[in-house]
Amino acid sequence: MNHHGGDASLLRRLNSAAVLRVLRHREATTLTELAQLVQVSRPTVETIMEELLEQGWAEECGQERGMRGRPAKRYRFRSSAGRVLGLSVGAYRLQAVGADLSGRVVQSSKAAIFPDMTADERLDAIERFVAECSEALGQRPMAVGVGTTGVVDDRGRVVKSSVLSGWSGLGLQDELSRRISTPVVVENDVRLAVLAEQWRGAAVERKDVLYLFAGNRMSLGMLIGGKPYRGAHSASGEIAEHATGLWQVFGPVMDFAMSVEPGELRSPAQAAEFAFTRASAGDQRAADAVTALAVGLAEGLVTVVGPFDPEMVIIGGSLSSGGAYLVEPIQEHLNRACLYPPEVVASGLGNDSVAIGAARIALEHTESDIALGNRPDPALPHAP
Incomplete structure (x- = not known):
């Protein structure tokens, strides 16, 4: 049996993932620099970059003039290629931030809810709110992070909640995944708040x-x-x-x-x-x-x-x-x-901390899609 075709395809995807990693952590770079950093040939990088440009993951960003010859083109990761949504579920309010793939907040929204809602009513409200936020973003989020009050296990299940009625024992991550056509990650709100502080707040480094x-x-x-x-x-x-x-x-x-x-x-x-x-x-x-x-x-x-x-x-x-x-x-x-x-x-960060932390875990969830170069979702049909 001939495995060479499969081996070549795997190697190409690994090299593409490596190029994307470099692009995500640099403001801009040339093909020569990419080849040196990824340790592959320049023709290989040229082929990969053509694919990333066509897929929408990279973009040109000017030229760098060298000592002689034509100016070298510079490339960067296209952070606007996708969006994520971070959502905070409180007793009286839903709050969301939409972020691009660099983590820059591009949209924020709030909606009122009530602590005595049934679980189904609250889930319905979250589903509607996510749809509204997605339309405001102009495209379907690559992932949705959700922070909620209560004891939340590592599978996104609310083990106990003394604040929200009907929330204890709810497999929130599974329930929302069935209602929302994008990956959902659920975590305790205060754990997300401290994560947000480390990422964008007072606790950086x-x-x-x-x-x-x-x-x-x-x-x-x-x-x-x-x-x-x-x-x-x-x-x-x-x-x-x-x-x-x-x-x-x-x-x-x-x-x-x-x-x-x-x-x-x-x-x-x-x-x-x-x-x-x-x-x-x-x-x-x-x-x-x-x-x-x-x-x-x-x-x-x-x-x-x-x-x-x-x-x-x-x-x-x-x-x-x-x-x-x-x-x-x-x-x-x-x-x-x-x-x-x-x-x-x-x-x-104040009251935005939970939603920002939720956007962070949504970004982490997108890492594999970005690394594999899966094509971003197109804009929603009725996006403004």
């Missing part, structure tokens, strides 16, 4: 990071050795309800908000944001309430920071809007209480 997600619920995300930590039961970072009440730490800002506007009922996160606004306007009582909130958070963080020994603590979720009003008291407390105090920062 950091390897050991603690991310506090605090808003209308509280969770921790941990980056250990550069990777989000899942835990033995995929429940890493889930903070159970304390006997004295999870929101006791928010008491100072809730009391302040109630004293200023007694008839206005606010959630703990809303009370905190109200106090941030008043503190930034010069209200000393508001500033004192925020400091008390920060000290309460710091006292809880010490119990994790000590044994974990992170290099950075990120305050995320809606509390990130507190900025220095929260960061400085927390930093001072950790400086006193910790042997090696980490740097404390407020997230600059």
Whole structure:
């Protein structure tokens, strides 16, 4: 039996994948440089580049004038060849970011949902939302990443959820894959938030990071050795309800908000944001309430920071809007209480962090398609 045809085809695909890898990690390059970096002949690179240009994975980007002879053409990876979608599923909101294949965000959308929806109603809403976002992107996403609250295992199943009704035990990745005609990857929202911080936020080039997600619920995300930590039961970072009440730490800002506007009922996160606004306007009582909130958070963080020994603590979720009003008291407390105090920062990604992290895992899922040079999907028929 003759295997030479198959061997040649495999070698061509491997060389093509190698050329694509180089293109993705360089701004622009010439055929000669590609041949040297991939360690193949220039005629081989020319043939591969013709295919990549025809498939839409590469494009010309000007010329480089040499010492003599004709200017050398330069090529780059065509990041607009495909799109991915990152989706955050919360109790009250769906949020999405669309990104090109370089990770640049090109579109963002939001839609309202409700925590007491049935699972089917919520799935229907997600399906419609993804279709709307795909139309806005102008083409079908190569992959959709989804971040959701709850304990999510490595198969994209929601093991437990105390926030969304009907979500516990749901094989979310399988369900969405049946409804959406593109690959779907599902992960816990706070693990995606800390991944987003490492990719596009405060934790770039950091390897050991603690991310506090605090808003209308509280969770921790941990980056250990550069990777989000899942835990033995995929429940890493889930903070159970304390006997004295999870929101006791928010008491100072809730009391302040109630004293200023007694008839206005606010959630703990809303009370905190109200106090941030008043503190930034010069209200000393508001500033004192925020400091008390920060000290309460710091006292809880010490119990994790000590044994974990992170290099950075990120305050995320809606509390990130507190900025220095929260960061400085927390930093001072950790400086006193910790042997090696980490740097404390407020997230600059805010409420976008989960969707951005979801876009990141969607991009990772596309790596094999890109490496194999599979042709990108065409634009949707009714795209604007």
